[in-house]
Amino acid sequence: xxxxxxxxxxxxxxxxKEANCKGIVYGLSGGVDSAVxxxxxxxxxxxxxxxxxxxxxxxxxxxxxxxxxxxKFKLNAIKVDLSKxxxxxxxxxxxxxxxxxxxxxxxxxxxxxxxxxxxxxxIWLLEQVINxxxxxxxxxxxxxxxxILCHLWILQRRKFMNLQDFWVFPIK
Numbered sequence: 001x002x003x004x005x006x007x008x009x010x011x012x013x014x015x016x017k018e019a020n021c022k023g024i025v026y027g028l029s030g031g032v033d034s035a036v037x038x039x040x041x042x043x044x045x046x047x048x049x050x051x052x053x054x055x056x057x058x059x060x061x062x063x064x065x066x067x068x069x070x071x072k073f074k075l076n077a078i079k080v081d082l083s084k085x086x087x088x089x090x091x092x093x094x095x096x097x098x099x100x101x102x103x104x105x106x107x108x109x110x111x112x113x114x115x116x117x118x119x120x121x122x123i124w125l126l127e128q129v130i131n132x133x134x135x136x137x138x139x140x141x142x143x144x145x146x147x148i149l150c151h152l153w154i155l156q157r158r159k160f161m162n163l164q165d166f167w168v169f170p171i172k
Contacts, residue, residue: 005043012044016124023048025118026126027110028077030065037126042073050123051077054110056086082109 016024024041028034028051041049053066063079070077086109090102118125 005040008040009044012040012126016045019124021118021122021124023050023121023123024126025050025052025114025121025123027051027114028053028066028069028075030062030067030069034066035069038069038073038075041126042075047076048123049076050117050121051075052113052117053077053079054082054113055079056082056106056109058083080113082106082113085109 012024016022023045026034026037026041026049028038030053034051038051041051051070053063055063066077069075086105089105089109114125117123
């Protein structure tokens with residue numbers, strides 16, 4: 001696992017440098033996936049990363065989980081509450097019965113926020129980095145096939161992140 005982490009960190013650093021940026025920006029939900037992203041960004045860029053919590057009528061539990069990740073990794077983080085933005089948008093558009101139309105607004109608002117901060121601070125949106133040739137680079141350089149986050153089982157991700165100490169449910 002350490003070799004994979006080292007390769008991911010190396011790849012992230014070179015990709016961001018190639019883009020003439022100084023770090024990365026990413027969304028932090030408090031979930032396992034964003035906690036893994038947080039740890040990788042901390043390893044790769046230390047304080048040149050920005051974690052953004054972007055609640056949209058979210059539960060207090062989600063924010064609590066995100067703050068645990070922030071504290072654990074001593075992250076540079078901000079909160080941008082998009083609840084009002086979401087309400088203004090959904091109140092302004094035509095109403096319909098398709099609930100997915102409403103649900104899809106939330107990730108788009110979050111992505112817009114990430115792009116905004118990425119450009120504002122000259123830091124790269126981590127999704128851009130992941131969507132390039134990461135799998136091919138890792139395969140060619142280490143012989144290990146990894147799809148970042150997607151194929152690391154939740155248990156493996158939690159163990160990698162040492163999340164057992166603050167996750168509310170037991171990890172077996």
